[in-house]
Amino acid sequence: MKLGVIVPQGWTGEYDGWEADRAWSRTSQLAQEADRLGVESIWLFDHFHTVPRPTDEITFESFTSLSALAALTTRVQLGHIVICNGFRNPALTAKMAATLDTISGGRFELGIGAGWKKDEWLAYGYGFPETRDRLAMLHDALEVITRMLEPGRSTHATYDGEHHRVADARNIPKPIGQTGMPIMVGGNGPQVTWRLAVRYADELNLDGMSPDEVRDALPTIRSRCEEIGRDPDSLSVSAHIFWNADGWREGGAARQKLLAAYAELGLSRVMGLLRSTADEDGALEALVSDARAAGIELSAD
Numbered sequence: 001m002k003l004g005v006i007v008p009q010g011w012t013g014e015y016d017g018w019e020a021d022r023a024w025s026r027t028s029q030l031a032q033e034a035d036r037l038g039v040e041s042i043w044l045f046d047h048f049h050t051v052p053r054p055t056d057e058i059t060f061e062s063f064t065s066l067s068a069l070a071a072l073t074t075r076v077q078l079g080h081i082v083i084c085n086g087f088r089n090p091a092l093t094a095k096m097a098a099t100l101d102t103i104s105g106g107r108f109e110l111g112i113g114a115g116w117k118k119d120e121w122l123a124y125g126y127g128f129p130e131t132r133d134r135l136a137m138l139h140d141a142l143e144v145i146t147r148m149l150e151p152g153r154s155t156h157a158t159y160d161g162e163h164h165r166v167a168d169a170r171n172i173p174k175p176i177g178q179t180g181m182p183i184m185v186g187g188n189g190p191q192v193t194w195r196l197a198v199r200y201a202d203e204l205n206l207d208g209m210s211p212d213e214v215r216d217a218l219p220t221i222r223s224r225c226e227e228i229g230r231d232p233d234s235l236s237v238s239a240h241i242f243w244n245a246d247g248w249r250e251g252g253a254a255r256q257k258l259l260a261a262y263a264e265l266g267l268s269r270v271m272g273l274l275r276s277t278a279d280e281d282g283a284l285e286a287l288v289s290d291a292r293a294a295g296i297e298l299s300a301d
Helices: 020-037 062-072 090-103 118-123 131-148 193-200 211-227 253-264 283-293
Strands: 002-006 041-044 077-080 108-113 156-160 165-170 183-186 203-207 236-241 269-273
Touching: 002 283, 020 041, 020 062, 020 283, 041 062, 041 269, 062 077, 062 090, 090 108, 090 131, 108 131, 131 156, 131 165, 131 183, 131 193, 183 193, 193 203, 193 211, 203 211, 211 236, 211 253, 236 253, 253 283
Parallel strands: 002 041, 002 269, 041 077, 077 108, 108 183, 183 203, 203 236, 236 269
Antiparallel strands: 156 165
């Protein structure tokens, strides 16, 4: 199992009271430190307002921020945990993703989900469709995105769905990888989201599930693969650890035990925001040390 780090961007209040230039300098510094320490990947949330309630504090936009971090790093994979499909036309998402992949030298992975934070949708003029409609929108978006990112320079994408459509759409540059860009679908819905992941994605990311909850979920995930004749071992499963999860914040033996419990389940990776990295020098290095003690694979080892 590998370790991903969500670098601070203000969404959980870690930059409350900071000036924007100081906050961005810290985000950049931590991304470069993660690159140096052997962390496998760095991630950003895709949100506009702080959580749990909107406040007049910093939340850096994710795509522009990741583009900058791609230019400041050399090794780590980069991605969103996860983009809200409803915030962008999916054809534009595919174009942005392919461009970011070029900027990063092929290190970008597209994480995507249906979206949930109602205050952001309404404030930015998106409305807030019912859950079933947001999931249907995600289905159409994945059709568009996978066609737009399909390898082959001459590929033109066409799809006519209920919510999203493209007609002879060109997307150049293509992803650098010969087999296309890795796609990660995020969410905990076994009926729809996991079926979408099985059909369209390379990876399913479970959001905030404890090791015990992940253990209970894995048989259902396997069965979703088997429904369409997909080898369950071909779908990577990862977990997003919430920043306030027991064990994660404390560090030391408690964090090592938590990370080891995820690793024992055969997950491909875990990723989480350690809020203390915003203002504590050494916090990221302590996380990496705990990961190493838990047997997690680090590129620097």
